[in-house]
Amino acid sequence: MSEAFGFRTFGGPEVQEFFDRPDPVPSPAEVLVRVTAAGVNPLDFKLRSGALPGFYGERPFPQVMGAEAAGVVLAVGSEVEGLAVGDAVFGMAYTGAGAYARTTLLLGSHTARKPEGLRDDWAATIPVAATSALDAVDQLDLPEGTTVLINGVGGGVGIATAQVARDRGLNVIGTGGPTKRALAEAVGVTFVDYTEGPVVPRLRDLAPDGVDGLVDLVGGASLRTVAPLVREPKYIVSVTDGTVTELGGEMVRRRAARADLERAAALMVEGRLDPHVVRTYPLARSAEALALLEDGHAVGKIVIDMTE
Structure with missing residues (x-):
């Protein structure tokens, strides 16, 4: 027993x-x-x-x-x-x-x-958080120098996603509550606190032409608020909300097979991903x-x- x-x-x-x-x-x-x-x-x-x-x-x-x-x-x-x-x-x-x-x-x-x-x-x-991050960033497949918005950046998946995206040469903007700011900024995120007033105008200030991709970790009304910022809806990936397809995006395609686990582990050992x-x-x-x-x-x- x-x-x-x-x-x-x-x-x-x-x-x-x-x-x-x-x-x-x-x-x-x-x-x-x-x-x-x-x-x-x-x-x-x-x-x-x-x-x-x-x-x-x-x-x-x-x-x-x-x-x-x-x-x-x-x-x-x-x-x-x-x-x-x-x-x-x-x-x-x-x-x-x-x-x-x-x-x-x-x-x-x-x-x-x-x-x-x-x-x-x-x-x-690794099995949930780190591989979810890898899957989401892989699925977007954005070129170096483009900008990704992470909706709900402060938790385990969000922090991992931010690091994977930065490792690929992406600019990262993230939303979250005030307690999330310090850690998000420590991993290179340009942070927007959703408690400080309407989020969209402040995101527009950071990305006047919109963002290239969105990784959503919140879903619901929050997803629908920020989704219009993405220039092409096909570059919206949600980890939590299946209704993302109504916006033209996709749910993350999860793998977590042995090769994916090993890839995430290698990033950690190499010092490129800190959970x-x-x-x-x-x-x-x-x-x-x-x-x-x-x-x-x-x-x-x-x-x-x-x-x-």
Whole structure:
């Protein structure tokens, strides 16, 4: 039996609880890992709320929270190639086994060996946050010297997206609340605080002819407010809002396969991408970590450290 944090019914934070479960058994395509670190993401509380039914297919309760994990391989399915028991790895818990747990399952094809010199807490930010950033910037495929607007730049995905874009030679403008400014500006973002009055006129001052691309991390009315600033709607990519197609844009095309994980890890090892893990919490304080993100007060990336 091993400890896990999850929920037995969909709802708000009140449905979250700790429970013990048997170590899951890997299918031929999976690996069982002892989790050392788990990334905290908006995806986690959206799944708990029931807002994304069928994301993992039909899953029985109780469900374990968390999608990003770093850890050590304990068992390997018969069809998994390139991984062995004892390997330090990181990947996404696509199968819904959850990352807020002492042990979990990862798809072998979406799991990579952790390179020498990469911290576990950094590795645990790659499967969702860093690969989302890579996917969004890849999808826009803007030429060097052009300008991208990141709508909602202060969280884990936004900060990673800003760094990937800057690494490609793009000019980056970002929107966010006042607590996000310092970190956004530290990674080279020209920041616009949405609490200081209408956003569009200030963005127009920065980009009188509009921007070349938009990565949206907020959705809803916020997306619709800034979308007209993009000169060609096909260069709008949203990570959160499927209705972006009504504006002429696209949802991000997610991959997170082993090659993508390895590419993000290499950027971190080379010093070109810093996930800015600003806080770590032990598993016992998972609810506190998640609440900070769900309340919108998180800056940078939050990680659960399973070794504490």
